[in-house]
Amino acid sequence: MSDSGRSSAPHIPVMLADVLDVLRPRDGGIYVDGTFGAGGYTRAILGSADCAVLAIDRDPSAILRGRELATEFAGRLTLIEGCFGDMVRLVRALGHATVDGVVLDLGVSSMQLDEAERGFSFQQDGPLDMRMGGDGLSAADVVNTFDEGDLARIIAVYGEEKRARAVAKAIVAARAQAEFKRTLELAETVARVIGRRPQDRIHPATRTFQALRIFVNDELGELAR
Template sequence: MMAQGTSSVELGAGGPERHVPVLLDAVLDHLAPADGEVIIDGTFGAGGYSRAILDRGASVIGIDRDPDAIAGGQALVAEAGGRLTLVPGQFADLEDHARSLGHEAVDGVVLDLGVSSMQLDEADRGFSFMRDGPLDMRMEQAGPSAADVVNDLPVRDLIRIIGVLGEEKRATSVAHAIDNARKEKAFSRTGELASLIERVLGRNPKKAQIHPATRTFQALRIYVNGELHQAAKALSAAENILKPGGRLVVVSFHSLEDRIVKRFLADRCKTHAGGSRHMPEADVEPPTFELLTRKAVDAADAETAANPRARSAKLRAGRRTDNPARQLDIHAAGVPRLADYKGLGG
């Protein structure tokens, strides 16, 4: 997944500025990297966070599922003089990646959820409806593409994907329009799909900067890449690999991601379950984190003015306690159940 992220809601404004790490100061404040520490950047991307962490004297394990990000980071590897190791793979497996490199525990984990500006800027990757290209959206450049989903899945499944993962209120209308159009000609280009959705939904004059296809493209991207499952599993992996006092910092860009992060930290920081005179207080497992952010940190006006994609960014952070890690229920953490989009993988 990747890196120094972009809010899908901001794409209608003409596309993002390239490679500007979002909420960088807040990330560094809460991550607090120090000389000699080991930090996992689970979403390396263009390396903005990793570079800043290296500048603080820490070593970095950078993970990215996109082969282009790994290739593009080799210059920084050389510059870092042995303090940066890049690993091709999914951030859900960050615990395994760290242990394979000989680290039984690390001092920090930072995750920047969502699609990268690099991926959006390359039309051939098929992430952006602002740049016509193949209807792809695969971060790993392997496996079923967005075109496969749009052309092959039953309409009832498209409704669930667009409605649940895109939070599109008119998912039924969009899915049926796709179904009717694909009977005549299979979808292969982002522009074809975006134009169809715009015809179906029209433009909202009050939200002229937001393209009508935004939510549908978000849904397809999340589904194709299993993003919500990846996010939940990465949080659990971070809980397992962080040493006592280690910091977890997560930046998210839409409500589905942020809900998962918020629920995870709220559950892991809970010290009591409440109760009343009618019902005794339930037992609560020892907290595995303490909150570093009582509420989500948003970008300041100056940052959003300079970098519009920061408008929807939310940062949450926690510090690891010395209590044992727990098993994760990804659905309790906010990942939609398969029943919500029955018949679909992931």
């Protein structure tokens, strides 16, 4: 599946076996899942020992959907809406000075990708948003207001897009006609610049969308905190 394409299957956590192998959950242990998502990692941890999980996600809808799992593993799963960059504070606030292990499964969830209204997809039309939580600048705010140089830097650094300057130039030219509101408007503008050859394995807007998502959600800043 491409980074911001459409995933038709429910989320199947990758590397789950490796994660459990390293974590080796034990009875009585306390583990933090810093990217709860659809709860695949959390379910596997809770299923492999009589332990507890403190599950964090910045997306309120992931936390809401997690209630069912919290009922299934009554008393063993605590759901926390927040950012894993604040993990120490969040975990201490629950009275835990230490934990036995932490897992992070970075990126966007298939639930977020599949809901066009979240604005992550370059293949399904939706509002150009891309915020995992509800706060901060949206992707539309960024492409409609940042200057060309800043856009080029974001697209080059976070998207590793070789044609970042040309993409930024096209964005600035297009927004002078009408501001970007929808994901497909941006995807089409980028695709016109990058073009598409039959041998290309990814959509031409993949790198630009990835860059905006990482920037909007300060994903590298979260890891550094």
